[in-house]
Amino acid sequence: MTATTAARLTLAGLIDLVGGRVACLAMSKDQNAKVTVLLFAGGQDRPGYVAKVPTTRTAARRVDREADLLRDPELRGLGPISATIPRPVMTVEHLGRPVLVTTGLPGRSMLAEYHSWRHTARAATVEADFAAAGLWLAELHRRTAKGDGDLASMLDGAGPAIARRYGSDRATAADLYQLAAIQDRLAGHRIARAMLHGDFWPGNLLMADGRVCGVIDWECARRDGLPTHDLAHFVITYSLYLDRHTRPGRRVGGHPGLRAGRWGAGLEYAINGTGWYPELAQRFLADGLRRLCVPVCCGRDVMLAELASIAAHADHPDFARNHLLLFRRLSAGGER
8 A cells, every 4th residue: 555545445444455453452531532443464463554543523633633744754864763653654534534544663562561560660671761762752853953942932822721721720820820930940941943742651652672663643743842842741651650550558669769649649759759760760851951952950840841731731631630730749849
């Protein structure tokens, strides 16, 4: 099959055309979820094609946006990492909505390894994850750097969105004050703009032999974003689930300073705690900031800015509000 828009071809027709096996991955809980369908040709143990099926009109617009970005020739001139980015094959139809079909990529989700027995309890395995993610991001940023922007623009639109979304909460006024203070501290720091993935977390990274061999789900990507978003997003999402397999109130294996309990305890531990994990997380962020010529002292504000951005724009209301509450706890704690 060649890259095209198959206006008359449906998803069911494509499945018949490919033959072989089909696997449907678990659907997101987001209000505008997409279903991922893996298509295996006969006798193959790796999917030849991946179909992203939107469940709402908003999701359909995002699928169209991702298809447009993946067709950008710039993504094919990025050296070795070009092979880690899905190639659009065609757009088919399902229930009147567009379905993006891309090439399948090798590797296993970093998230699967993350949740394997004691993976996040060992410094060596966690350090390897951070190193692999950092190397891939550094290459993407190096090859797509263009122009520059003010670091304070990480929060563009976040304040008004939070005011609209949580205006009935009396604590929101204090949130907006904190956001203004963070924006003031970040203002004046110039940073090269680059391709931004927009949802750079372990669930979107495919791994093989200790390296990132695939990065999926580009629907939130921007051609000229601030790379600090992806840096902070990875630390946030990697830290959030450290206590996922531990009962509330108990110590988390491998992390003496962390107890399972309230939502976001892992990120509070990463930012404010001591021990090998906070050191690795903070070093990952610091190394990335140095590479981008941003003072390391901006690290805490960069993390808070990304938390606020998630609270402002995430689809799932509970997920978004939990990020806001976490932002409140961390911003109220001040510099440590």
